[in-house]
Amino acid sequence: MRFGEQTATPEQAIMSAAVGLARALREFGLQASVDAEHTYLRALAEIDTRNETQMFWAGHAAFVHSPDELEVYKTIFERFWEGRPLIHVEGGSEHGESDARMQGSHHGGEALPQYGGEANAAAPLDGERQRAAEDIPTAEGEQGTSNQEQGVLAAWSSEEQLRQREDMEYKQDELLALRMLAEEIKRQSPARRSRRAKPSPSGRRFEVRETVRASMATDGEAFRLGFSGPTLRPRRLLFLCDVSGSMERYSRVLLASLKAAVGAARRAEAFVFATDLTRLTKTLDGRDLEMALDKARAAVPDWSGGTRIGHALSEFNTTYGRRGFARGAIVLVVSDGWDRGDPKILETEVRRLQLQSRRLVWINPRPMSVDQQPLAIGMRAALPYIDDFVPGHDPRAVAGLAQLIGGLAADRPMRKAVPDPPPLY
Amino acid sequence: MPGYDSIHQLADALTNERYLVDEGLATVVFLALKLRKPLLLEGEPGVGKTELAKALASATGAPLIRLQCYEGIDVHHALYDWDYPRQLLQLRAGGSAALYSEEFLLRRPLLEALAQPNAVLLIDELDRADDEFEAFLLEFLSDFQVTIPEIGVIKAQEPPIVIITSNRTRDLHDALKRRCLYHWIDHPDLQREVAIARARLPHVGQQLADHVCAFVHDLRWLDLYRSPGVGETLDWVQAFHALGHYEIDAKTASSTLGTLLKERDDLERIRGGNLDALIAQSATRAQELRQGGNYR
Numbered sequence: 001m002r003f004g005e006q007t008a009t010p011e012q013a014i015m016s017a018a019v020g021l022a023r024a025l026r027e028f029g030l031q032a033s034v035d036a037e038h039t040y041l042r043a044l045a046e047i048d049t050r051n052e053t054q055m056f057w058a059g060h061a062a063f064v065h066s067p068d069e070l071e072v073y074k075t076i077f078e079r080f081w082e083g084r085p086l087i088h089v090e091g092g093s094e095h096g097e098s099d100a101r102m103q104g105s106h107h108g109g110e111a112l113p114q115y116g117g118e119a120n121a122a123a124p125l126d127g128e129r130q131r132a133a134e135d136i137p138t139a140e141g142e143q144g145t146s147n148q149e150q151g152v153l154a155a156w157s158s159e160e161q162l163r164q165r166e167d168m169e170y171k172q173d174e175l176l177a178l179r180m181l182a183e184e185i186k187r188q189s190p191a192r193r194s195r196r197a198k199p200s201p202s203g204r205r206f207e208v209r210e211t212v213r214a215s216m217a218t219d220g221e222a223f224r225l226g227f228s229g230p231t232l233r234p235r236r237l238l239f240l241c242d243v244s245g246s247m248e249r250y251s252r253v254l255l256a257s258l259k260a261a262v263g264a265a266r267r268a269e270a271f272v273f274a275t276d277l278t279r280l281t282k283t284l285d286g287r288d289l290e291m292a293l294d295k296a297r298a299a300v301p302d303w304s305g306g307t308r309i310g311h312a313l314s315e316f317n318t319t320y321g322r323r324g325f326a327r328g329a330i331v332l333v334v335s336d337g338w339d340r341g342d343p344k345i346l347e348t349e350v351r352r353l354q355l356q357s358r359r360l361v362w363i364n365p366r367p368m369s370v371d372q373q374p375l376a377i378g379m380r381a382a383l384p385y386i387d388d389f390v391p392g393h394d395p396r397a398v399a400g401l402a403q404l405i406g407g408l409a410a411d412r413p414m415r416k417a418v419p420d421p422p423p424l425y
Numbered sequence: 426m427p428g429y430d431s432i433h434q435l436a437d438a439l440t441n442e443r444y445l446v447d448e449g450l451a452t453v454v455f456l457a458l459k460l461r462k463p464l465l466l467e468g469e470p471g472v473g474k475t476e477l478a479k480a481l482a483s484a485t486g487a488p489l490i491r492l493q494c495y496e497g498i499d500v501h502h503a504l505y506d507w508d509y510p511r512q513l514l515q516l517r518a519g520g521s522a523a524l525y526s527e528e529f530l531l532r533r534p535l536l537e538a539l540a541q542p543n544a545v546l547l548i549d550e551l552d553r554a555d556d557e558f559e560a561f562l563l564e565f566l567s568d569f570q571v572t573i574p575e576i577g578v579i580k581a582q583e584p585p586i587v588i589i590t591s592n593r594t595r596d597l598h599d600a601l602k603r604r605c606l607y608h609w610i611d612h613p614d615l616q617r618e619v620a621i622a623r624a625r626l627p628h629v630g631q632q633l634a635d636h637v638c639a640f641v642h643d644l645r646w647l648d649l650y651r652s653p654g655v656g657e658t659l660d661w662v663q664a665f666h667a668l669g670h671y672e673i674d675a676k677t678a679s680s681t682l683g684t685l686l687k688e689r690d691d692l693e694r695i696r697g698g699n700l701d702a703l704i705a706q707s708a709t710r711a712q713e714l715r716q717g718g719n720y721r
Binding site: 031033035036039042043046047053054056057058060061062064065066067070194195196197208209212213215216219220233317318322323324325327348 | 432448449450452453455456459460462464467495496497499501506507509510512513516517524555557592593594595596599602603604606607608609648650651690
């Protein structure tokens, strides 16, 4: 049946409007399935359809599945309630047309209005961009005292460091090692013991249930004892990757590696950061590498921006970390530790991250020792709280990663009791 | 079970149970009752996700059946099990009763919820269970029936009201979300939080409740590592009440702050910072609130 505008009884008008709402939400990436549509229509029969609040929350209950989707829903609903066009389609009316799903180009996201990603979408991934330091204004409000900022910036702009930076050759090895990263993870994905047991003749745990059940067949005599053993399940792998200006030459390979790792490990999560944090797990979870990379680049608003590692980690700790993303996980931070934020914040946040994680591994792809890096104040601040430091430019070191994290080997490492850092505020 | 004709009637019934809902939540609960669909609740810890199920159960006079999820939970913990020791005895004693019959069936929460008409079933912290258990729940949630191989299909006469909570430690599967109504419970606004405190702790003075709620409300804007939930607000009100205070003073606040904030860095920050200024600010706001002024 079609909901044409001529045949509109009030009920049909509401129905067709509701279907239009669902269609618009789908266009904007919400999971407004046919089920959800059905739920909403049933809900409309129960509530006062003239009451905006009730209409809003009924639609919310049916179509929204995560707090992240609230803003999109709010916007669309507002248009819906005010009777404005929901989707901007050239030369077409809202309802009674052929199914919106036919307009293929609207799917896949690229033709849709982007939320703040457009300007960056065009930025080249490997291209020659201006130095990151120039993109970022100096003083950044709430974090750090200005003295420390100046100290860091002074180091950054010193002639010598610049020359050193330019002198650094593009070594094939660095990238090779990063490429290996995904292979290593694929080869030996980390596992942990699950609380779920399964029957196993060689298991250690005696199972009363299995034993008694088996003895039913033998008139209540327990001839065969039942045992169960532990099962393994993939341990969560959490990547936190630096894609700031100083990491630019690595980021493309890094992302490709991330994509492979997210595809390979059943429970991998990928985040990237420069000044802010962006979650990329869903973005990278596709088949096509190029498309995934393009999408990822568009999704990260501060690609090749300046670095505030502490700030980004703090963002992780207070949002995803609180929800338990790092609990029991192997956390791999890939960064050169060139940080423009307050090292104290970095220190606090890395410590927090370590306390949550099973094992905190820091991979630094920059082929220099930590002491040589004037800007790696951040790196030095973080070092006491890192379980394993892996020089990422060294293929042998990366190959050693599998031993660190693979299989059940990822024991909780011995951690020295590090004194609490001085209070922040 | 009493049916509710309108959203307001439902909201009033929950208010009588000292659970205050805003119109959004009331609408969704009303729909969950009417459409008999499971309700998936998410939100920060301490916003009253679990409490809602309790309040709903006592408002409707229905039994509350609770299933706490954890990793490795399986059919034998959630649905049913056989009483093997009794079966064994029966077998040894040469009894004639069928071994796999209702007589030897142990009902676990899900089966219990099907057996009792109109029960309120709370599936708490589903994100802690593993994928396998989530998949197992799908049949239960869409048809309100389960299959026990030895007995057959058991279907609810009156489907239970199902409330699922999740703390989002992992994303639940889309297939499960599709079967549910979804609601995100936010921290209440100041007036509502005061109302909640008054309803939950009627023996506590208005002035103290106002002051504490205003203080907590300010704290939530401070971008703490772990913001206090309503549960913690109530604890703090009770702490002051137990110590015989009618308003917040810096000394007591400092020594009882652990009731409210559970993170060392947050405690340091508030204690070492401008606690006095915060208290003064919230006192003013509480006064405005009492005079019915603009409290935002």
